[in-house]
Amino acid sequence: MGDDVRIAATGLGFPEGPVVLPDGGVLVVEVRSGRLTQVGPDGTLTLVAELGGGPNGAAIGPDGAVYVVNNGGFSWSEQHGMILPVDETGSNRPPDFTGGWVDRVDLTTGEVTRLLDDIDGEPFLGPNDIVFDRHGGFWFTDFGKMGPRSMDRGAIYYARADGTGLRRIAQGLVGPNGIGLSPDGATLYAAETHTGRLLAWDVTGPGEVGGSSRIVVATPNHFDSLAVEADGTVVVAAIQHGLCAVRPDGSLEYTQLPDFMTTNVAFGGPDLRTAYATLSAGGELAVLEWPRPGLSLAH
Secondary structure (H helix, E strand, O other): OOOOEEEEEEOOOOOEEEEEEEOOOOOEEEEOOOEEEEEEEEEEEEEEEEEEOOOHHHHOOOOEEEEEEEEOOOEEEEEEEEEEEEOOOOOOOOOOOOEEEEEOOOOOOEEEEEOOEEEOOOOEOEEEEEEEEEOOOEEEOOOOOEEEOOOEEEEEEEEEEEEEEEEEEEEEEEEEEEEEEOOOEEEEEEEEEEOOOOOEEEEEEEEEEEEEEEEEEEOEEEEEEEEEOOOOEEHHHHHEEEEEOOOOOEEEEEEOOOOOOOOEEEEOOOOOOOEEEEEOOEEEEEEEEOOOOOOOOOO
């Protein structure tokens, strides 16, 4: 960990999904608390919306609203002095689980609108992360849930901002978590938590990919969410190992952070060289200078 890591906020209920705002504030979802919260430049926490369930990822859409994918809730337990999203058996599926969903949140009024919760009558099992493209549609992962002796196979979906055009892009994935697009929008990336793999698909049109996935890199890590740099580097939150930058030449660069559950990263600041990382086990948001500029998002 470098000396330039600063803790910008504390007291968050398992934060994920950071979204950097133009005023220097940062939106985060609180998975355990079921909230969308804004972290001010001075670290002040302001409730934006009560969402329930387990809000897991967020992104600004073409209409200026924030779209939140919700895993439907986790089981929680205290282990080694930390609150973690699994029970003592290793299961994260709560007894009352009925499915996950996607919400649209008006940032001006805080109004929450349920956008999607199933495909052809089949409930989502654990929507986890989301990214918008330049066409105004969004890709999102469905991680699934784990029981004591079983694990769902995950999927990737695509829909328009109004909730129409929902389609399944890929299925049979092993814990699909972070999702992102290359700078030219021609490649879709997804990180698998359980395998430590970064997968890629060729994007052939809005919500369309050609062929099957390819493995960009396979690591011994537990990958979580991701962000993309301006030069195409993919930065993946690597649980227990901070941030893992997958460079265009295939090499890996690790940045250690002070929380074994570093789960998400986003770029901001005037030159997009400030990284915001969620330190979920400790309930903190960290800020550090990054060696290269991040990618300017579509919206």
